[in-house]
Amino acid sequence: MxxxxxxxxxxxxxxxxxxxxxLEMQFPQWAGLFLAPVDCxxxxxxxxxxxxxxxxxxxSAPRYxxxxxxxxxxxxxxxxxxxxxxxxxxxxxxxxxxxxxxxSVYGWIEGETATMExxxxxxxxxxxxxxxxxxxxxxxxxxxxxxxxxNFLRGGPLASYDGxxxxxxxxxxxxxxxxxxxxxxxxALEASWRGTPVWVHGDISPANLLVxxxxxxxxxxxxxxxxxxxxxxxxxxxxxxxxxxxxxFRAALSLDVETWARARGWALWKAVTTFAENQRTxxxxxxxxxxxxxxxxxDQGDEG
Numbered sequence: 001m002x003x004x005x006x007x008x009x010x011x012x013x014x015x016x017x018x019x020x021x022x023l024e025m026q027f028p029q030w031a032g033l034f035l036a037p038v039d040c041x042x043x044x045x046x047x048x049x050x051x052x053x054x055x056x057x058x059x060s061a062p063r064y065x066x067x068x069x070x071x072x073x074x075x076x077x078x079x080x081x082x083x084x085x086x087x088x089x090x091x092x093x094x095x096x097x098x099x100x101x102x103x104s105v106y107g108w109i110e111g112e113t114a115t116m117e118x119x120x121x122x123x124x125x126x127x128x129x130x131x132x133x134x135x136x137x138x139x140x141x142x143x144x145x146x147x148x149x150x151n152f153l154r155g156g157p158l159a160s161y162d163g164x165x166x167x168x169x170x171x172x173x174x175x176x177x178x179x180x181x182x183x184x185x186x187x188a189l190e191a192s193w194r195g196t197p198v199w200v201h202g203d204i205s206p207a208n209l210l211v212x213x214x215x216x217x218x219x220x221x222x223x224x225x226x227x228x229x230x231x232x233x234x235x236x237x238x239x240x241x242x243x244x245x246x247x248x249f250r251a252a253l254s255l256d257v258e259t260w261a262r263a264r265g266w267a268l269w270k271a272v273t274t275f276a277e278n279q280r281t282x283x284x285x286x287x288x289x290x291x292x293x294x295x296x297x298x299d300q301g302d303e304g
Contacts, residue, residue, distance in 0.1 A: 036049050054108050067224075113210065114206040114210070125215070176293055200224075201225060202226055
């Protein structure tokens with residue numbers, strides 16, 4: 001659901017009426033097709049099902065606008081090297097009718113967002129996701145976009161979020177083990193990265209993994225795509241996987257101890273700040289974040 005803040009930033013409500021008018025103006029061949037909002041369409045974009053084989057995605061705020069051109073440019077180059085389906089850009093829409101940003105038409109990928117209840121075999125799922133990431137990290141990254149505002153510094157240094165993490169940790173004193181969080185965070189900061197930049201998805205979360213017939217079928221939403229440190233792509237180890245599937249995921253990836261330490265830092269940053277932000281207004285979201293914090297702190301790991 002669109003927040004008032006995003007609507008204010010855009011200056012226009014993104015709904016079926018607007019999208020239909022944009023299609024009529026720019027892609028009239030599709031304007032008469034079925035059009036409806038997608039359930040759980042995400043925060044960064046408003047997503048609509050178009051016909052039976054397409055989707056329309058419009059950034060929900062200006063800060064997401066740069067992601068459109070990036071996906072249009074790079075997804076067709078990456079897709080042939082990847083073992084799972086990824087979004088296929090079909091057309092690039094331009095600002096019009098008061099909507100100020102570029103937008104995209106994609107091929108539709110059938111599937112449901114990943115939950116443990118929908119996954120037939122968690123270990124098989126973990127191995128498949130690790131295989132996807134290994135393939136992504138092997139693709140030549142020269143010329144790819146480095147971390148920046150376009151992807152909220154995914155693949156960049158954790159230190160960029162140091163102040164935010166410490167401030168959020170302080171507000172949660174007595175609710176989580178703040179000493180353990182600080183130790184884990186500082187260990188992540190000390191595990192510096194000196195590798196060659198690789199492609200990173202930047203937001204490997206259950207909402208961006210599609211399951212069909214119990215198996216991982218597709219990885220979607222490449223708005224945080226960039227080249228840099230792969231650690232940011234590993235937080236799924238604690239946000240979705242349990243002990244056994246986490247071990248499979250870890251073993252299937254050729255990454256060192258320092259990378260996993262930084263991955264814990266990324267997971268702690270997201271979970272701690274989410275908990276602090278939502279503890280009074282969205283208790284279910286805060287509870288999920290607390291579980292991630294506990295999973296990270298309770299996992300000493302076997303990497304190396």
